[in-house]
Amino acid sequence: MSALPKIRIRGLTKSFGSKTVLDGIDLDVEAGTSFVVIGGSGSGKSVLLRCILGLITPDSGTIEIDGENVLTATPARRIALIEQIGMLFQNAALFDSMSVADNIMFGLRAKGRGKAHRLTKAQAREQAGDILKQVGLDPTVGALAPSELSGGMQKRVGLARAIAGTPNILFFDEPTTGLDPIMGAVIDGLIVDCVKRLGSTAIAITHDMASAQRIGDQAAMLYHGKLVWKGLASELMNSGNAMVDQFTHGRKDGPIGMELRK
Amino acid sequence: MNFILDPVAAIGRAFLGIVRKAGALALFALAGLSHLLRPPFYWGVFFNSLIEIAFYSLPVVALTAIFSGGVIALQSYAGFAQYHVQSAIAGIVVLAVVRELGPVLAGLMVAGRVGAAMSAEIGTMRVTDQIDALRTLSTDPMKYLVTPRLLAGTLALPFLVLVADILGVLGGFTVSVSKLGFDPQNYIIATFNALKPLDVIVGLSKAAVFGFIISLMGCYHGYTSRGGAEGVGSATTAAVVAASILLLAFDYLLTDLFFAS
Incomplete structure:
Protein backbone atom coordinates (compact mmCIF):
# COMPACT_ATOMS: atom_id res chain seq x y z
CA MET A 1 0.00 0.00 0.00
CA SER A 2 1.46 3.37 -1.03
CA ALA A 3 1.80 6.16 1.54
CA LEU A 4 -0.74 8.96 1.55
CA PRO A 5 0.44 11.93 -0.54
CA LYS A 6 1.12 15.10 1.44
CA ILE A 7 -1.00 17.07 -1.03
CA ARG A 8 -3.62 15.41 -3.21
CA ILE A 9 -5.67 17.38 -5.72
CA ARG A 10 -8.56 15.93 -7.69
CA GLY A 11 -10.71 17.52 -10.40
CA LEU A 12 -9.78 21.07 -9.48
CA THR A 13 -11.50 23.64 -11.67
CA LYS A 14 -11.60 27.41 -11.52
CA SER A 15 -13.03 29.90 -13.99
CA PHE A 16 -13.01 33.68 -14.01
CA GLY A 17 -16.05 34.71 -16.01
CA SER A 18 -15.94 32.74 -19.26
CA LYS A 19 -12.20 31.99 -18.93
CA THR A 20 -11.38 28.57 -17.49
CA VAL A 21 -8.05 28.87 -15.69
CA LEU A 22 -7.91 25.43 -14.06
CA ASP A 23 -9.64 22.61 -15.87
CA GLY A 24 -9.84 19.39 -13.87
CA ILE A 25 -6.39 19.28 -12.28
CA ASP A 26 -5.32 15.97 -10.68
CA LEU A 27 -2.04 16.12 -8.77
CA ASP A 28 -0.27 14.16 -6.03
CA VAL A 29 2.71 15.59 -4.21
CA GLU A 30 4.50 13.03 -2.06
CA ALA A 31 5.75 14.02 1.38
CA GLY A 32 9.31 15.28 1.43
CA THR A 33 9.52 15.85 -2.33
CA SER A 34 9.85 19.04 -4.33
CA PHE A 35 7.35 19.39 -7.12
CA VAL A 36 7.80 21.95 -9.87
CA VAL A 37 4.96 23.19 -12.03
CA ILE A 38 6.05 24.83 -15.27
CA GLY A 39 3.98 26.66 -17.82
CA GLY A 40 3.67 29.93 -19.67
CA SER A 41 2.22 33.16 -18.35
CA GLY A 42 -1.52 32.85 -17.75
CA SER A 43 -1.44 29.05 -17.76
CA GLY A 44 -2.97 28.92 -14.24
CA LYS A 45 0.14 28.18 -12.15
CA SER A 46 -0.37 30.96 -9.63
CA VAL A 47 -4.11 30.26 -9.40
CA LEU A 48 -3.30 26.64 -8.54
CA LEU A 49 -1.09 27.69 -5.62
CA ARG A 50 -3.61 30.28 -4.45
CA CYS A 51 -6.38 27.67 -4.49
CA ILE A 52 -4.32 25.37 -2.25
CA LEU A 53 -3.56 28.29 0.06
CA GLY A 54 -7.24 29.21 0.31
CA LEU A 55 -6.66 32.65 -1.23
CA ILE A 56 -8.95 31.69 -4.13
CA THR A 57 -11.97 29.40 -3.81
CA PRO A 58 -12.11 26.82 -6.64
CA ASP A 59 -15.36 26.10 -8.47
CA SER A 60 -15.10 22.34 -7.90
CA GLY A 61 -12.70 19.58 -6.96
CA THR A 62 -10.89 18.57 -3.80
CA ILE A 63 -7.63 19.65 -2.20
CA GLU A 64 -6.37 17.31 0.49
CA ILE A 65 -3.49 17.95 2.86
CA ASP A 66 -2.51 14.81 4.81
CA GLY A 67 -5.74 13.21 3.56
CA GLU A 68 -8.00 15.98 4.87
CA ASN A 69 -10.03 18.03 2.39
CA VAL A 70 -9.15 21.68 2.94
CA LEU A 71 -12.23 22.92 1.12
CA THR A 72 -14.75 21.12 3.32
CA ALA A 73 -12.86 21.37 6.63
CA THR A 74 -14.23 23.52 9.45
CA PRO A 75 -12.78 27.08 9.48
CA ALA A 76 -10.57 26.27 12.49
CA ARG A 77 -9.30 23.04 10.94
CA ARG A 78 -8.75 24.78 7.61
CA ILE A 79 -6.62 27.43 9.31
CA ALA A 80 -4.63 24.67 11.03
CA LEU A 81 -4.04 22.90 7.68
CA ILE A 82 -3.04 26.12 5.89
CA GLU A 83 -0.77 27.06 8.82
CA GLN A 84 1.53 24.25 7.72
CA ILE A 85 2.35 26.17 4.55
CA GLY A 86 5.05 28.80 4.14
CA MET A 87 5.06 30.88 0.96
CA LEU A 88 7.68 32.83 -0.94
CA PHE A 89 5.85 35.26 -3.21
CA GLN A 90 7.05 36.27 -6.66
CA ASN A 91 7.89 39.82 -5.54
CA ALA A 92 8.69 38.65 -1.96
CA ALA A 93 5.65 40.67 -0.69
CA LEU A 94 7.56 41.96 2.32
CA PHE A 95 5.60 44.26 4.61
CA ASP A 96 7.08 47.60 3.69
CA SER A 97 5.85 49.31 6.85
CA MET A 98 8.13 47.02 8.91
CA SER A 99 11.87 46.48 9.12
CA VAL A 100 13.41 43.28 7.75
CA ALA A 101 13.72 41.85 11.28
CA ASP A 102 10.08 42.69 12.05
CA ASN A 103 9.02 40.91 8.85
CA ILE A 104 10.75 37.74 10.00
CA MET A 105 9.50 38.14 13.56
CA PHE A 106 5.99 38.42 12.13
CA GLY A 107 6.55 35.02 10.50
CA LEU A 108 7.92 33.63 13.77
CA ARG A 109 5.05 34.85 15.90
CA ALA A 110 2.21 34.24 13.45
CA LYS A 111 2.90 30.58 12.73
CA GLY A 112 2.64 27.77 15.22
CA ARG A 113 1.38 30.03 17.98
CA GLY A 114 1.55 27.27 20.58
CA LYS A 115 5.33 27.25 20.41
CA ALA A 116 6.34 30.65 19.11
CA HIS A 117 3.77 32.61 21.10
CA ARG A 118 5.90 32.29 24.19
CA LEU A 119 8.85 34.01 22.54
CA THR A 120 9.79 37.33 24.06
CA LYS A 121 10.56 40.14 21.68
CA ALA A 122 14.30 39.79 22.41
CA GLN A 123 14.18 36.03 21.73
CA ALA A 124 12.22 36.57 18.53
CA ARG A 125 14.74 39.20 17.41
CA GLU A 126 17.62 36.83 18.12
CA GLN A 127 15.91 34.03 16.20
CA ALA A 128 15.24 36.42 13.32
CA GLY A 129 19.00 37.10 13.20
CA ASP A 130 19.71 33.35 13.09
CA ILE A 131 17.21 32.85 10.26
CA LEU A 132 18.79 35.73 8.32
CA LYS A 133 22.12 33.88 8.63
CA GLN A 134 20.48 30.71 7.27
CA VAL A 135 19.54 32.57 4.07
CA GLY A 136 23.02 34.05 3.74
CA LEU A 137 22.34 37.52 5.12
CA ASP A 138 24.11 39.34 7.92
CA PRO A 139 21.84 39.87 10.96
CA THR A 140 22.52 43.63 10.71
CA VAL A 141 20.33 43.60 7.60
CA GLY A 142 17.43 43.19 10.04
CA ALA A 143 17.51 46.88 10.83
CA LEU A 144 16.94 47.90 7.20
CA ALA A 145 13.63 48.60 5.51
CA PRO A 146 12.61 46.25 2.66
CA SER A 147 12.83 49.17 0.21
CA GLU A 148 16.56 49.45 0.97
CA LEU A 149 17.25 45.90 -0.25
CA SER A 150 18.11 44.63 -3.74
CA GLY A 151 15.75 42.19 -5.49
CA GLY A 152 17.90 39.20 -4.51
CA MET A 153 18.06 40.29 -0.87
CA GLN A 154 14.30 40.79 -0.81
CA LYS A 155 13.83 37.22 -2.05
CA ARG A 156 16.14 35.96 0.68
CA VAL A 157 14.20 37.86 3.32
CA GLY A 158 10.95 36.55 1.83
CA LEU A 159 12.38 33.04 2.12
CA ALA A 160 13.48 33.75 5.70
CA ARG A 161 9.97 34.89 6.60
CA ALA A 162 8.44 31.83 4.90
CA ILE A 163 10.65 29.37 6.82
CA ALA A 164 10.47 31.24 10.14
CA GLY A 165 7.51 29.17 11.32
CA THR A 166 9.24 25.89 10.30
CA PRO A 167 6.44 24.93 7.88
CA ASN A 168 5.80 21.37 6.69
CA ILE A 169 4.98 22.63 3.22
CA LEU A 170 6.72 25.37 1.25
CA PHE A 171 5.37 27.14 -1.84
CA PHE A 172 7.56 29.15 -4.17
CA ASP A 173 5.94 31.44 -6.74
CA GLU A 174 8.45 32.22 -9.50
CA PRO A 175 11.37 32.34 -7.05
CA THR A 176 13.98 33.49 -9.59
CA THR A 177 11.92 35.97 -11.61
CA GLY A 178 13.68 39.31 -11.92
CA LEU A 179 17.04 37.99 -10.70
CA ASP A 180 20.27 37.63 -12.65
CA PRO A 181 21.31 33.98 -13.38
CA ILE A 182 23.88 33.87 -10.58
CA MET A 183 21.52 35.26 -7.97
CA GLY A 184 18.84 32.90 -9.31
CA ALA A 185 21.17 29.96 -8.70
CA VAL A 186 21.94 31.26 -5.20
CA ILE A 187 18.23 31.52 -4.35
CA ASP A 188 17.59 28.04 -5.76
CA GLY A 189 20.44 26.68 -3.63
CA LEU A 190 18.95 28.30 -0.53
CA ILE A 191 15.52 26.86 -1.37
CA VAL A 192 16.94 23.34 -1.73
CA ASP A 193 18.86 23.73 1.56
CA CYS A 194 15.79 25.01 3.43
CA VAL A 195 13.50 22.30 2.09
CA LYS A 196 16.05 19.60 3.05
CA ARG A 197 16.76 21.05 6.49
CA LEU A 198 13.06 21.39 7.36
CA GLY A 199 12.14 18.08 5.72
CA SER A 200 9.33 19.96 4.00
CA THR A 201 7.25 19.17 0.97
CA ALA A 202 7.62 21.88 -1.66
CA ILE A 203 5.72 23.11 -4.68
CA ALA A 204 7.41 25.65 -6.92
CA ILE A 205 5.96 27.29 -9.99
CA THR A 206 8.34 28.71 -12.52
CA HIS A 207 9.09 29.18 -16.18
CA ASP A 208 12.83 29.21 -15.52
CA MET A 209 14.01 25.77 -16.68
CA ALA A 210 17.39 25.90 -14.92
CA SER A 211 15.60 26.75 -11.69
CA ALA A 212 13.01 24.00 -12.22
CA GLN A 213 15.72 21.37 -12.54
CA ARG A 214 17.70 22.65 -9.57
CA ILE A 215 14.69 22.78 -7.22
CA GLY A 216 12.50 19.93 -8.36
CA ASP A 217 12.36 16.19 -7.85
CA GLN A 218 9.19 15.88 -9.89
CA ALA A 219 7.62 18.21 -12.42
CA ALA A 220 4.45 18.84 -14.38
CA MET A 221 3.48 21.22 -17.13
CA LEU A 222 0.31 23.27 -17.03
CA TYR A 223 -1.13 24.49 -20.28
CA HIS A 224 -4.48 26.22 -20.71
CA GLY A 225 -5.53 25.05 -17.25
CA LYS A 226 -4.71 21.36 -17.84
CA LEU A 227 -1.75 19.27 -16.74
CA VAL A 228 -0.33 18.09 -20.05
CA TRP A 229 2.69 16.23 -18.68
CA LYS A 230 4.03 14.81 -15.40
CA GLY A 231 7.42 13.25 -14.78
CA LEU A 232 10.80 13.65 -13.15
CA ALA A 233 12.28 17.14 -13.09
CA SER A 234 15.51 15.66 -14.45
CA GLU A 235 13.58 14.62 -17.58
CA LEU A 236 12.25 18.11 -18.28
CA MET A 237 14.65 18.80 -21.14
CA ASN A 238 14.07 15.32 -22.58
CA SER A 239 10.46 14.60 -21.80
CA GLY A 240 9.38 13.20 -25.17
CA ASN A 241 6.29 15.41 -24.93
CA ALA A 242 6.11 17.86 -27.84
CA MET A 243 4.61 20.68 -25.74
CA VAL A 244 7.12 20.30 -22.92
CA ASP A 245 10.02 20.04 -25.34
CA GLN A 246 8.94 23.20 -27.16
CA PHE A 247 8.51 25.06 -23.86
CA THR A 248 11.69 23.90 -22.18
CA HIS A 249 13.83 24.56 -25.25
CA GLY A 250 12.09 27.86 -25.99
CA ARG A 251 11.24 26.96 -29.57
CA LYS A 252 9.05 29.33 -31.56
CA ASP A 253 7.44 26.54 -33.59
CA GLY A 254 5.56 23.62 -32.13
CA PRO A 255 2.14 22.60 -30.82
CA ILE A 256 1.90 25.54 -28.45
CA GLY A 257 2.52 28.06 -31.19
CA MET A 258 0.17 26.26 -33.58
CA GLU A 259 -2.53 26.32 -30.98
CA LEU A 260 -2.06 30.04 -30.47
CA ARG A 261 -2.44 30.66 -34.17
CA LYS A 262 -5.75 28.79 -34.35
CA MET B 1 -32.45 48.49 -30.11
CA ASN B 2 -35.45 49.39 -28.04
CA PHE B 3 -35.73 53.13 -27.42
CA ILE B 4 -38.05 52.70 -24.46
CA LEU B 5 -36.62 49.65 -22.70
CA ASP B 6 -32.90 50.42 -23.16
CA PRO B 7 -32.84 53.60 -21.05
CA VAL B 8 -34.97 51.89 -18.37
CA ALA B 9 -32.60 48.91 -18.38
CA ALA B 10 -29.62 51.26 -18.05
CA ILE B 11 -31.23 52.99 -15.06
CA GLY B 12 -32.03 49.61 -13.55
CA ARG B 13 -28.44 48.43 -14.00
CA ALA B 14 -27.09 51.61 -12.42
CA PHE B 15 -29.48 51.22 -9.49
CA LEU B 16 -28.52 47.58 -8.98
CA GLY B 17 -24.87 48.60 -9.15
CA ILE B 18 -25.40 51.13 -6.36
CA VAL B 19 -27.29 48.60 -4.24
CA ARG B 20 -24.55 46.01 -4.81
CA LYS B 21 -21.83 48.46 -3.76
CA ALA B 22 -23.81 49.57 -0.71
CA GLY B 23 -24.30 45.93 0.28
CA ALA B 24 -20.62 45.13 -0.18
CA LEU B 25 -19.68 48.16 1.91
CA ALA B 26 -22.12 47.19 4.67
CA LEU B 27 -20.75 43.63 4.77
CA PHE B 28 -17.19 44.98 4.85
CA ALA B 29 -18.06 47.27 7.78
CA LEU B 30 -19.77 44.43 9.66
CA ALA B 31 -16.82 42.12 9.08
CA GLY B 32 -14.44 44.80 10.35
CA LEU B 33 -16.53 45.51 13.43
CA SER B 34 -17.13 41.84 14.23
CA HIS B 35 -13.39 41.39 14.84
CA LEU B 36 -13.60 43.86 17.73
CA LEU B 37 -15.30 41.10 19.69
CA ARG B 38 -12.95 38.28 18.68
CA PRO B 39 -9.35 38.13 19.86
CA PRO B 40 -6.58 38.74 19.06
CA PHE B 41 -6.73 42.52 18.76
CA TYR B 42 -3.70 44.18 17.21
CA TRP B 43 -3.00 46.96 19.71
CA GLY B 44 0.23 48.01 17.98
CA VAL B 45 -1.58 48.73 14.71
CA PHE B 46 -4.34 50.49 16.66
CA PHE B 47 -1.97 52.82 18.53
CA ASN B 48 0.02 53.59 15.38
CA SER B 49 -3.21 54.50 13.58
CA LEU B 50 -4.38 56.55 16.55
CA ILE B 51 -1.16 58.56 16.55
CA GLU B 52 -1.27 58.93 12.77
CA ILE B 53 -4.83 60.28 12.85
CA ALA B 54 -5.01 62.18 16.13
CA PHE B 55 -1.50 63.54 16.53
CA TYR B 56 -0.29 64.17 12.99
CA SER B 57 -3.61 65.73 11.93
CA LEU B 58 -3.48 68.26 14.80
CA PRO B 59 -1.64 71.08 12.95
CA VAL B 60 -3.91 71.09 9.91
CA VAL B 61 -7.09 70.80 12.01
CA ALA B 62 -5.90 73.48 14.44
CA LEU B 63 -5.08 76.01 11.73
CA THR B 64 -8.37 75.35 9.93
CA ALA B 65 -10.33 75.82 13.15
CA ILE B 66 -8.58 79.04 14.22
CA PHE B 67 -9.09 80.74 10.86
CA SER B 68 -12.68 79.48 10.51
CA GLY B 69 -13.60 80.87 13.94
CA GLY B 70 -12.09 84.21 12.99
CA VAL B 71 -13.92 84.31 9.66
CA ILE B 72 -17.29 83.60 11.30
CA ALA B 73 -16.74 86.47 13.72
CA LEU B 74 -15.88 88.84 10.87
CA GLN B 75 -18.73 87.77 8.62
CA SER B 76 -21.29 87.76 11.44
CA TYR B 77 -20.23 91.22 12.50
CA GLN B 82 -26.98 96.21 10.17
CA TYR B 83 -29.53 95.07 12.77
CA HIS B 84 -27.54 96.23 15.84
CA VAL B 85 -27.31 92.71 17.26
CA GLN B 86 -23.54 92.41 17.38
CA ARG B 99 -22.22 72.14 16.26
CA GLU B 100 -21.05 72.30 12.65
CA LEU B 101 -17.72 73.73 11.63
CA GLY B 102 -15.58 71.87 14.13
CA PRO B 103 -16.82 68.38 13.20
CA VAL B 104 -17.26 69.06 9.48
CA LEU B 105 -14.01 70.91 8.82
CA ALA B 106 -11.95 68.55 10.97
CA GLY B 107 -13.67 65.63 9.21
CA LEU B 108 -12.94 66.99 5.75
CA MET B 109 -9.31 67.71 6.64
CA VAL B 110 -8.84 64.21 8.08
CA ALA B 111 -10.63 62.66 5.10
CA GLY B 112 -8.14 64.34 2.77
CA ARG B 113 -5.11 63.48 4.86
CA VAL B 114 -5.82 60.18 6.60
CA GLY B 115 -8.48 58.64 4.35
CA ALA B 116 -6.17 59.02 1.37
CA ALA B 117 -3.17 57.64 3.27
CA MET B 118 -5.11 54.60 4.54
CA SER B 119 -6.44 53.82 1.09
CA ALA B 120 -3.02 54.19 -0.53
CA GLU B 121 -1.28 52.04 2.11
CA ILE B 122 -3.80 49.20 2.08
CA GLY B 123 -4.20 49.45 -1.71
CA THR B 124 -0.44 49.12 -2.19
CA MET B 125 -0.46 46.11 0.12
CA ARG B 126 -3.23 44.59 -2.00
CA VAL B 127 -1.51 45.01 -5.37
CA THR B 128 1.90 43.87 -4.07
CA ASP B 129 0.51 40.64 -2.52
CA GLN B 130 1.18 41.80 1.04
CA ILE B 131 -2.44 41.12 2.00
CA ASP B 132 -2.16 37.58 0.62
CA ALA B 133 1.11 37.25 2.53
CA LEU B 134 -0.75 38.13 5.75
CA ARG B 135 -3.17 35.28 5.08
CA THR B 136 -0.32 32.82 4.53
CA LEU B 137 1.09 33.94 7.89
CA SER B 138 -2.12 32.95 9.70
CA THR B 139 -3.23 36.56 10.05
CA ASP B 140 -6.71 37.71 9.04
CA PRO B 141 -6.17 40.90 6.99
CA MET B 142 -9.53 42.33 8.09
CA LYS B 143 -8.60 41.85 11.72
CA TYR B 144 -5.06 43.19 11.26
CA LEU B 145 -5.57 46.05 8.81
CA VAL B 146 -9.19 47.17 9.04
CA THR B 147 -10.52 46.70 12.59
CA PRO B 148 -7.77 48.67 14.40
CA ARG B 149 -8.11 51.54 11.90
CA LEU B 150 -11.90 51.67 12.22
CA LEU B 151 -11.58 51.94 16.01
CA ALA B 152 -8.73 54.45 15.81
CA GLY B 153 -10.67 56.71 13.42
CA THR B 154 -13.80 56.55 15.56
CA LEU B 155 -11.90 57.50 18.72
CA ALA B 156 -9.43 60.00 17.22
CA LEU B 157 -11.85 62.35 15.52
CA PRO B 158 -13.78 63.39 18.67
CA PHE B 159 -10.43 64.34 20.22
CA LEU B 160 -9.50 66.37 17.14
CA VAL B 161 -12.91 68.03 17.09
CA LEU B 162 -12.62 68.96 20.76
CA VAL B 163 -9.34 70.69 19.95
CA ALA B 164 -10.92 72.29 16.87
CA ASP B 165 -13.85 73.53 18.98
CA ILE B 166 -11.57 75.20 21.52
CA LEU B 167 -9.30 76.73 18.89
CA GLY B 168 -12.21 77.80 16.67
CA VAL B 169 -13.84 79.66 19.55
CA LEU B 170 -10.45 81.11 20.43
CA GLY B 171 -10.06 82.32 16.83
CA GLY B 172 -13.45 84.04 16.99
CA PHE B 173 -12.60 85.51 20.39
CA THR B 174 -9.25 86.87 19.18
CA VAL B 175 -10.75 88.56 16.12
CA SER B 176 -13.75 89.88 18.07
CA VAL B 177 -11.63 91.38 20.82
CA SER B 178 -8.62 92.60 18.87
CA LYS B 179 -10.31 93.74 15.66
CA LEU B 180 -13.98 94.33 16.40
CA GLY B 181 -13.56 95.92 19.84
CA PHE B 182 -15.52 93.45 21.98
CA ASP B 183 -14.99 93.37 25.75
CA PRO B 184 -13.13 90.09 26.51
CA GLN B 185 -15.02 89.33 29.73
CA ASN B 186 -18.45 89.93 28.20
CA TYR B 187 -17.51 87.88 25.15
CA ILE B 188 -16.52 84.90 27.30
CA ILE B 189 -19.70 85.16 29.40
CA ALA B 190 -21.83 85.32 26.24
CA THR B 191 -20.00 82.33 24.83
CA PHE B 192 -20.70 80.16 27.87
CA ASN B 193 -24.31 81.37 28.08
CA ALA B 194 -24.96 80.31 24.50
CA LEU B 195 -23.32 76.91 24.77
CA LYS B 196 -25.24 73.92 26.12
CA PRO B 197 -23.77 70.52 27.02
CA LEU B 198 -25.90 68.91 24.29
CA ASP B 199 -24.16 71.04 21.66
CA VAL B 200 -20.79 69.61 22.66
CA ILE B 201 -22.10 66.05 23.01
CA VAL B 202 -23.77 66.10 19.59
CA GLY B 203 -20.70 67.68 17.98
CA LEU B 204 -18.45 64.99 19.39
CA SER B 205 -20.91 62.25 18.46
CA LYS B 206 -20.92 63.55 14.91
CA ALA B 207 -17.14 63.45 15.00
CA ALA B 208 -17.15 59.79 16.03
CA VAL B 209 -19.49 58.94 13.13
CA PHE B 210 -17.32 60.95 10.72
CA GLY B 211 -14.16 59.23 12.00
CA PHE B 212 -15.74 55.83 11.38
CA ILE B 213 -16.86 56.86 7.88
CA ILE B 214 -13.41 58.20 6.95
CA SER B 215 -11.62 55.06 8.16
CA LEU B 216 -14.20 52.80 6.55
CA MET B 217 -13.88 54.52 3.17
CA GLY B 218 -10.08 54.51 3.33
CA CYS B 219 -9.93 50.83 4.26
CA TYR B 220 -12.68 49.67 1.89
CA HIS B 221 -11.36 51.40 -1.21
CA GLY B 222 -7.78 50.34 -0.45
CA TYR B 223 -8.75 46.75 0.34
CA THR B 224 -10.79 46.36 -2.86
CA SER B 225 -8.35 48.17 -5.16
CA ARG B 226 -7.17 46.38 -8.29
CA GLY B 227 -4.81 46.91 -11.17
CA GLY B 228 -1.46 48.20 -9.93
CA ALA B 229 -0.45 51.81 -9.33
CA GLU B 230 -3.32 53.22 -11.35
CA GLY B 231 -5.82 51.19 -9.34
CA VAL B 232 -4.33 52.42 -6.08
CA GLY B 233 -4.53 56.03 -7.33
CA SER B 234 -8.19 55.59 -8.30
CA ALA B 235 -8.94 53.94 -4.95
CA THR B 236 -7.34 56.82 -3.07
CA THR B 237 -9.37 59.41 -4.97
CA ALA B 238 -12.56 57.39 -4.50
CA ALA B 239 -11.89 57.06 -0.75
CA VAL B 240 -11.54 60.82 -0.25
CA VAL B 241 -14.51 61.74 -2.46
CA ALA B 242 -16.80 59.10 -0.94
CA ALA B 243 -15.77 59.98 2.62
CA SER B 244 -16.35 63.71 2.01
CA ILE B 245 -19.78 63.22 0.45
CA LEU B 246 -20.93 60.70 3.06
CA LEU B 247 -19.61 62.94 5.82
CA LEU B 248 -21.73 65.88 4.61
CA ALA B 249 -24.77 63.64 4.09
CA PHE B 250 -24.49 62.20 7.61
CA ASP B 251 -23.92 65.71 8.96
CA TYR B 252 -27.30 66.72 7.58
CA LEU B 253 -29.01 63.57 8.90
CA LEU B 254 -27.54 63.94 12.40
CA THR B 255 -28.29 67.68 12.52
CA ASP B 256 -31.86 66.95 11.48
CA LEU B 257 -32.09 64.24 14.12
CA PHE B 258 -30.80 66.32 17.03
CA PHE B 259 -31.59 69.95 16.23
CA ALA B 260 -34.53 70.04 13.81
CA SER B 261 -37.05 70.50 16.60
Missing part, protein backbone atom coordinates in the same frame (compact mmCIF):
# COMPACT_ATOMS: atom_id res chain seq x y z
CA ALA B 78 -20.68 92.58 9.00
CA GLY B 79 -24.22 91.18 8.82
CA PHE B 80 -25.37 91.68 12.40
CA ALA B 81 -24.18 95.28 12.58
CA SER B 87 -23.85 91.04 20.92
CA ALA B 88 -25.06 87.74 19.42
CA ILE B 89 -21.73 87.16 17.71
CA ALA B 90 -20.15 85.25 20.62
CA GLY B 91 -23.09 82.83 20.63
CA ILE B 92 -23.08 82.47 16.86
CA VAL B 93 -19.37 81.71 16.79
CA VAL B 94 -19.47 79.09 19.53
CA LEU B 95 -22.58 77.35 18.20
CA ALA B 96 -21.38 77.37 14.60
CA VAL B 97 -18.00 75.98 15.58
CA VAL B 98 -19.15 73.37 18.12
